[in-house]
Structures are given as C-alpha cells and as structure tokens.
Amino acid sequence: MSQLSTAQDPQNTIWWSNGIFFVSVHLAALVGVYYHPWYSVHRASLFLCFLLWQSACFGITIGYHRMYSHRAFRASLPVRVVLAFLGASAFQGSIKWWCLRHRLHHRFTDDPVHDPYCATRGLLWSHMGWIFFKPKYERMGLIDRDDLDNDPVVWIQHEYYVPFAIATGLLFPVALGMIWGDPLGSFIYASLVTRIMIWHCTFLINSLAHWDGIQPYSDENTSRTNLILALLTCGEGNHNFHAFPHDFRSGPDMSDWDPTKWIILALHKFGLVTGLRTARDADVMDAIVYMHSKGQHLPPPKYDVYSSDDQESIRSLYENWDEAKLHEYVQAKKGRCVIVVKGYIVDVTGYLGEHPGGAAILRKYSVKPQAKTEAGEPDETWKKATWAFEGGLNKHTRAAKRHMRELVVARLHSN
Ligand SMILES: [Zn+2]
Ligand SMILES: [Zn+2]
Structure with a gap:
C-alpha cells in the first residue's frame, strides 16, 4: 500500500533521540505494569492516570489543534498559558512544531511527499512511523506562521518545551503521588502509561480516522468520521469535517460527541475565549447533499466555477x-x-x-x-x-x- 518507502526517500533521516525516547517510554511502562499491576497501586494513582490523559488530550484538541493550528477562536492569555502547559504534557512537540506540521497535513492531505502523516503511505506510517524521521519539508516555507511567531506563549513554550514537558508530563504526577504515598505507582500509570495513551489516541486520528469510518461531508481525501475515535480523543473522531478546519466544532450537530466543543462553548460563556468561527450552514448543507446524491448515484448539484x-x-x-x-x-x-x-x-x-x-x-x-x-x-x-x-x-x-x-x-x- 505504501507508495513511497522511507528507505527510498533520501530526505528522510532517522530521528534517533525521538525514536529512542518513544520506544523507551513504552518499554519502561511495560516493565512497570508487569511488576506493579493496576490492582496493586493506589486508586488515586489510577484516577490521576485518567485525569491527566484527558487534560493532556484537551491541551492538544482545544489548544494545539483548534485554536493554534486552525485559528478557530481566540483565547485570553491565562487560557493560552494553561493550554500551552497541558499541550506540553502530551509530549507531542511544541505548539509551533505541531501546528506547522498540522497545517501542512491540511494543505496537502494524502500527498505522500508533502503531508507529514500521509494516510496513503500506509496505516503504520500515518500512525507513528513518521515520528521516527526528520524530513526537510520543502513546502514548509509556504505555511503561514506569523500568528505563531507573534504569540509570546508560543515562542516561550517552544524555547523551553523539553523542561516544560518533563515537568508537566513526568515529574508532576510523581509529586502528586507523594501526597497519597504512591510516587512509584503514579510514575508508572500517570506519567508513563498516560503518555502512551495520549500519544496513541492522537495518532489514531492521523491513522485510523483516515482509514475507517463514514464520509458524510466529503470524499475528496481519506478523512473519515468514527464514533469510537471521537470517544477516545475528546471529540476529534468526526474527522471527515476536514473540509471545514476553521470551525471550532468537529461537526455541526450539537449531538456529535465533542467534549472539546462543549468546553470551548463554556469558556466562551465566561468570556475567556472569543471569536468562535463556524463553517457556514449553506456550505455544510451543500457538502451533505452532495455526498448524499453521490451515494444515491444522482447527478451532483451544480455550483462550481469548474463544473x-x-x-x-x-x-x-x-x-x-x-x-x-x-x-x-x-x-x-x-x-x-x-x-x-x-x-x-x-x-x-x-x-x-x-x-x-x-x-x-x-x-x-x-x-x-x-x-x-x-x-x-x-x-x-x-x-x-x-x-x-x-x-x-x-x-x-x-x-x-x-x-x-x-x-x-x-x-x-x-x-
Ligand atoms: Zn487529518
Ligand atoms: Zn486539523
């Protein structure tokens, strides 16, 4: 299935430090869970594992993805600072690193050269294969970055990303575990296992959400909508909404499972975020009608200067x-x-x-x-x-x- 193997691609050099860290966390978690099964550690450590998994996930979905990558809304300084820390705790790179690659993904979705986690290069590549390599993205210069460069929260987080990530993602859970006398259990579950959960849940959006699910809005790329993924990723599973990336929701329907959208709406109610952007109803409706008529083998509605x-x-x-x-x-x-x-x-x-x-x-x-x-x-x-x-x-x-x-x-x- 892979159109371009990494071995053939001269621009890919192996990113040793990233790869070694990624594999080491998996191995350490495996050893930890083997010697300290979940039923032998303090309940509070397990609860912390769940809590920090969800908070890191919201750091990515609210902060890295919808606010910073797609400018779906604006947030006050305290909210941006909190989101920057939560996002760092997910160990997925700095805001700047993550957003630039994500903007490339949206601009060149499914392009085996220019989409960093291109789904057409295979499930394993789009899930996590790509993070083992350090390619030079030749079209990176075309990506708009002024907004990122002008936000002090972004550049400070980028500068101190590694200490921030270690402090929030690895050390903070241990410090909390000391309160209830289980720093080791907290380290294994709330530091290591939580990092693995947040990694793979985010990665599933790049892999499985471009692989398996329904396409109610568009079949122009591989993005798909999948409820199970929405449950695992604070609402990002409605991924076929790809065509409307600037919308603060991952779908137009209030009933779509999207806790990220609900939190953004709550923050908006308290005046902490402003300028919520949504796709126009007419555009969304048109997309749905188009896909429906296509499914029924009816002629698509005419509207395009190119038809x-x-x-x-x-x-x-x-x-x-x-x-x-x-x-x-x-x-x-x-x-x-x-x-x-x-x-x-x-x-x-x-x-x-x-x-x-x-x-x-x-x-x-x-x-x-x-x-x-x-x-x-x-x-x-x-x-x-x-x-x-x-x-x-x-x-x-x-x-x-x-x-x-x-x-x-x-x-x-x-x-
Ligand atoms: Zn995508
Ligand atoms: Zn996106």
Missing part, C-alpha cells in the same frame, strides 16, 4: 474586464485584495480573516498594479494564483471552490 458541463452559462453571468479595468477596480479602494483564478476575478477582501490558509498567502498572489520586482519589472506574481489555488500551494476542497465562486466579481478578458 465543466456548465462553464458557458456560468461565464455568461459575469462582465468581461480587461487588465486596465481590473487595476482600476483594485485601486478604487485602499486595502482591496483581488486574485484572478482561472480567468475569474475574485475579490477576497472580506474573506482575508476567514481564509484557513491565512491572509498573507492571498495578499501574496493578489493583483498589485503598482508593485515592481527587484529588477524593476512589473510584479506578476498574481498570474500564478491559478497554479497556487489548483494544487500548487493547496488542495482546495469543493467547499472552498464553492465559496470562491460567491466572491467572483467579473471575468478577465483573455487577450
């Missing part, structure tokens, strides 16, 4: 502009951001704050009539927007294309 059978009637909806008119439109309002994709002039000004890939990338490929290159030539980066949109920089989903069509203002004259 080839309807190109002519879509074209006729828009005026034809030449470049002079395009420049005039861009310059008519300060800060206006316009891109040209497949001959369609798209005004993304009002969409900058919503774009899952960030505003910087839209600005980069926008039409800038006055801009010059270093050589003094007119800057024509905007002419590469179609390449970027079509997969050069991102595999845009059907939902994204649908949204884009609503922002089209005209067509660009082809000559």
Whole structure:
C-alpha cells in the first residue's frame, strides 16, 4: 500500500533521540505494569492516570489543534498559558512544531511527499512511523506562521518545551503521588502509561480516522468520521469535517460527541475565549447533499466555477474586464485584495480573516498594479494564483471552490 518507502526517500533521516525516547517510554511502562499491576497501586494513582490523559488530550484538541493550528477562536492569555502547559504534557512537540506540521497535513492531505502523516503511505506510517524521521519539508516555507511567531506563549513554550514537558508530563504526577504515598505507582500509570495513551489516541486520528469510518461531508481525501475515535480523543473522531478546519466544532450537530466543543462553548460563556468561527450552514448543507446524491448515484448539484458541463452559462453571468479595468477596480479602494483564478476575478477582501490558509498567502498572489520586482519589472506574481489555488500551494476542497465562486466579481478578458 505504501507508495513511497522511507528507505527510498533520501530526505528522510532517522530521528534517533525521538525514536529512542518513544520506544523507551513504552518499554519502561511495560516493565512497570508487569511488576506493579493496576490492582496493586493506589486508586488515586489510577484516577490521576485518567485525569491527566484527558487534560493532556484537551491541551492538544482545544489548544494545539483548534485554536493554534486552525485559528478557530481566540483565547485570553491565562487560557493560552494553561493550554500551552497541558499541550506540553502530551509530549507531542511544541505548539509551533505541531501546528506547522498540522497545517501542512491540511494543505496537502494524502500527498505522500508533502503531508507529514500521509494516510496513503500506509496505516503504520500515518500512525507513528513518521515520528521516527526528520524530513526537510520543502513546502514548509509556504505555511503561514506569523500568528505563531507573534504569540509570546508560543515562542516561550517552544524555547523551553523539553523542561516544560518533563515537568508537566513526568515529574508532576510523581509529586502528586507523594501526597497519597504512591510516587512509584503514579510514575508508572500517570506519567508513563498516560503518555502512551495520549500519544496513541492522537495518532489514531492521523491513522485510523483516515482509514475507517463514514464520509458524510466529503470524499475528496481519506478523512473519515468514527464514533469510537471521537470517544477516545475528546471529540476529534468526526474527522471527515476536514473540509471545514476553521470551525471550532468537529461537526455541526450539537449531538456529535465533542467534549472539546462543549468546553470551548463554556469558556466562551465566561468570556475567556472569543471569536468562535463556524463553517457556514449553506456550505455544510451543500457538502451533505452532495455526498448524499453521490451515494444515491444522482447527478451532483451544480455550483462550481469548474463544473465543466456548465462553464458557458456560468461565464455568461459575469462582465468581461480587461487588465486596465481590473487595476482600476483594485485601486478604487485602499486595502482591496483581488486574485484572478482561472480567468475569474475574485475579490477576497472580506474573506482575508476567514481564509484557513491565512491572509498573507492571498495578499501574496493578489493583483498589485503598482508593485515592481527587484529588477524593476512589473510584479506578476498574481498570474500564478491559478497554479497556487489548483494544487500548487493547496488542495482546495469543493467547499472552498464553492465559496470562491460567491466572491467572483467579473471575468478577465483573455487577450
Ligand atoms: Zn487529518
Ligand atoms: Zn486539523
């Protein structure tokens, strides 16, 4: 099944320190549990194991994933600090390390080269194989990181990640165990076993949630929805919602098992988080209808500037502009951001704050009539927007294309 074996891939070098630590924790936990079975340790140590597993999981789902990777909401400083500590306790790298790779995963889902935990490279690779290697991701430079670089919580946590992780994930449980006279039991269960549980539960989202389950929203990539995984991961199992990553929920339905969403809503009620983002109901509905009609072998609803059978009637909806008119439109309002994709002039000004890939990338490929290159030539980066949109920089989903069509203002004259 693996399309690209690691041995063939020259950019992969083995990450010895990570691999040795990962295997050592498993072996130490195995020895610990063998000599100190669960029924022989203090009940409080076992309860602590469960509690810290869940709290580390929320650090990842609320903090690393939905807030930092996908900017699904904003949080006050105390909340960000707490989430940074909880996330560090999960031993999954710093916020910055984790988010950059996760943004790559969303941009290039299932791409064997550019998706760090690409599911099409096999179940074992996507689950944990990838963490044994230290590849140079050649498209990492394209990932928006300004928000991460500008948050002091992120850079302090990145700088001191190892001591923070050891203190919160390994030593803190031992200190608590001393209170009820069972530091060894707490170390085995609440330090070691808990780390293994939080690792593999998160990894299951990268592996099994791209492997087994239903696809109610999209079949454009391997992501799937699986209730058992939702139960194990504080709600992340509704993974087929991949097409709407900026939504603070992992699904639109209140009944979806998603404790992460419920906590975010509670924090919002107390004013500790703001700016909750959700996918538009129309987009979600359209995705559901599309998948349903596909399942019933009915023709899919037409809506896309790319749906080839309807190109002519879509074209006729828009005026034809030449470049002079395009420049005039861009310059008519300060800060206006316009891109040209497949001959369609798209005004993304009002969409900058919503774009899952960030505003910087839209600005980069926008039409800038006055801009010059270093050589003094007119800057024509905007002419590469179609390449970027079509997969050069991102595999845009059907939902994204649908949204884009609503922002089209005209067509660009082809000559
Ligand atoms: Zn995924
Ligand atoms: Zn995600």
